[in-house]
Amino acid sequence: MRIRGTGFRGRDAGQASPFKRERPGIRVLVLGAQAAAAAGVALLAVLPVLTGGEPWPVRLAALVCAVALSGGHLAWFVYGGIAHPALVLVGQGAVAFGPLLQFGASWSTAGGFFAGGLLLVYPPARAVAGALAACAVAGFGPAWHAGSVDVVVGVAATVTAGVAALTLFGLGTAARLVDERDDEVRELKRQAGIEERKRFSRDLHDLLGLSLSAITLKGELVDRLVPTRPAQAKEELAELLVMSRRALADVRTIAAGYRDLSLEEECKVAADVLSAAGTRVTVARAGLGDLPPRVATALGTVLREGVTNVVRHSTASWCALSVSAGDGTAWLEIVNDGAAGAAGEGAADSGAGLRNLRDRIDVLNGTLTTEAGADGTHRLLVAIPLGRR
Known part of the structure; x- marks a missing residue:
């Protein structure tokens, strides 16, 4: 009883x-x-x-x-x-x-x-x-x-x-x-412990993925340049050291729970990584000066993961990045021509990353959508209403 x-x-x-x-x-x-x-x-x-x-x-x-x-x-x-x-x-x-x-x-x-x-x-x-x-x-x-x-x-x-x-x-x-x-x-x-572990895991995946991919690409480039062009290899090695220090700083911010990102800086890093991977890149920015820190950090995180997926999981020859704010909404768009390769090796990791990003965007009442075009292009679009934050 x-x-x-x-x-x-x-x-x-x-x-x-x-x-x-x-x-x-x-x-x-x-x-x-x-x-x-x-x-x-x-x-x-x-x-x-x-x-x-x-x-x-x-x-x-x-x-x-x-x-x-x-x-x-x-x-x-x-x-x-x-x-x-x-x-x-x-x-x-x-x-x-x-x-x-x-x-x-x-x-x-x-x-x-x-x-x-x-x-x-x-x-x-x-x-x-x-x-x-x-x-x-x-x-x-x-x-x-x-x-x-x-x-x-x-x-x-x-x-x-x-x-x-x-x-x-x-x-x-x-x-x-x-x-x-x-x-x-x-x-x-x-529950707080579970949420903190999820936060730490999500941040490791979302924030360090691009930095580690960039370090890997730079290392491979330096390895190719050392025998034939040692001067350029030295320049690339200097950039690799800068990237490794940035990755170390990311680890410290994750451990401290402080994760505000500079969207301008993230755009520059994304362009450098795509260029190092041999992908032609264009970047368009507009109206980013007044973005709330939470929105800028969310868009910067999505930009990192999106570019990481382009580098790791696609065969893109070009990639267009667009970040803007206007009419009460902040926008991020990533378009590339490597959709065919995105479904191949590593697609599971990409899916996990997108799930993490959707969780971040949902907290801000935003939307994240992805679509593959018939011409082999892939498009990731994020929209976050600004309002009061």
Whole structure:
């Protein structure tokens, strides 16, 4: 039977107790308050018996019942959770109400354990009526059993049982809420960790892909030039060093979480990389001075990935880059004549990169579309509404 309503969840054997998690001071306070409340209610029930004229076996039996009620309440309803609450409540009811026949109204407070257990386990629509009935039985049951009803004593005993039930229910619910809050905090931390790992992976792919491709191309070019044109090879090597330093700077910005890019700089780097790959390139720029940093960074990231895909996954002989802003929209267009090669080797990586880029553009309410023309051209178009950012 599953605990419903405000009931407590059971825990796996290997799961740590919630009182060993964060905010240990509050957890110790909640734990101590519950233990003190359960012990106090049990003491109120058993103290009249212990100080009365009952024989010592009866007093011992009353003490055992009180310890069982308080300890069982903490073990069943607060710390451990229960798999079969109905059976537990039957046993608790027997220990709480059975001694009423022997001890009379002085034992009425013990009925609060049963009533509090009902409130902790079942939904309010069912639990409240049952708890009220249990308190009434605890208060007036001994009087009816004796054949004479003292209304004042019965009402007082009923109220005492009710207060005990509400105390146990309130503290038990507080423990559940603190437990749930810590569960939520842990889940938020877990999600934050997942998002940070995704961000790091996405940035490594999107931001370093172009830099590493450029370094590779420059290295291959230097290797070809060294035997025949060492002076030009030295110039290309100097540019390779600049690119490697830029890649190192990209790694540092990724690690720091700071990823603002200069769109002007990205256009220049893209043109250099395409030229090094032997691709004829044209670049058109207009109205970039007032672009918000987030928009410029998003377009710069798309430009990096788009040019990386042209270099890696196509056989383009020319590529046209266009970046502009006007009429409340920022545009980026990359067109090349290598669509036939884009579906070949490395297309899976390209698809993953485009998925990352769409995620970035979606955050800014923009759109990213790609299309292949019948003449073998490939076009990537990004549109981001500017508005207020």
